[in-house]
Amino acid sequence: MPVTLQDLGWNDHFQRAFDAVAKPGWMPGRLIRETKINFTALLDGGEDVDAVVSGKLWHDAATDAELPAVGDWVAIDPGEAGDEAVIRTILPRQTCFSRKAPGKSSAEQVLGTNVDIVAVVTEPGTDFNPRRMERYFTLIRRSGASPLILLNKTDLFSREEVENAMQILRELSPECAIISISALHNRGITEFRKCLSKGKTICIVGSSGVGKSTLVNTLLGDEWLWTGEVNEVTGKGRHTTVARELVLLKHGGLLIDNPGIREIQMWTDEHTLRESFADLTELAHECKFADCSHGKDSGCAIRKAVDEGKLDKERYLNFLNLENEIARLAKRQKKRQMNVERAGKRDRKVQARNYEDRVELERRHKPNHRSHD
């Protein structure tokens, strides 16, 4: 059966957005792969097409986060015969999963868009860290996606150990679904699959070694459907961890297979951060001093709650660390802004010119190139 737009996550929201901008001949497509020079999009029927970003779209993007990303629904202009297909617009994103780019920059790095569920994989052993989970939840909440916790490697732990870990996670985020699994032994996978209904996009994150690849392989098995090309040597669908890719799952649902988040840093704003610690922010109003640092200051309501055992110490420390993170981020952002504002405009113009030249060049060099003639 041919792949429909609905299978790919299309809905009324995107249809309306598309109808509002589309010119005759334009087609909706979902971006499944990004390379240095172009994107691959899946179209109605499951056919894929390579497309470049329009010069205007490139030019109008104030930040990298506004450029197309894997998961985006876009309007594609196939152009005249012989033209390279062009991405004209990004249809408004329903969710955007991103983080602060690795390193010192404060730029936002988009990991995947229109993601419905972000599954955080952890395990009851050495990786187990409620504080880190808080950080994931903050990122996920900010993206607009729903969080799901997969407690993996349960085959290595006793019932009590697993139940204990589950309990801690439940208290941390009561509204979040938690599934205990063993990716290696195929346990709990059926329950996990129930979350992956038709048109729903999932993204799997977690520390290195926690079992993400094993889980993805278990999930895909030999039944994973690559609508893209097949490797001539192995006869298998291409599955690289280098590029970010979106895969259509045979039993419904889509997976954005992300090359493992090794360095999870927060890209978030003060508001979101405070929201995830709303109870502590509330409590801070009761501190004696308005500028209480919740450290050694006298009359600190938060420290009092810790001392009285009403507030978990870990959560308190996490709260303090997050405050530091906000300050560091703000400082970096400010510094960057000063440098970038001057240089940025100039650089952007050069990039755009290069980009337009390249599009033009490709057009001239590949006069008969079309992806699916």
Ligand SMILES: Nc1nc2c(ncn2[C@@H]2O[C@H](COP(=O)(O)OP(=O)(O)OP(=O)(O)O)[C@@H](O)[C@H]2O)c(=O)[nH]1
């Ligand atoms: N016992 C047990 N081992 C598992 C399970 N899932 C994964 N492993 C093992 O854990 C190790 C790491 O698994 P990976 O799937 O490579 O972990 P990853 O999260 O993809 O790691 P990165 O690629 O570094 O991000 C491998 O040796 C797996 O065989 C499980 O459910 N039970």
Ligand SMILES: [Zn+2]
């Ligand atoms: Zn205080």
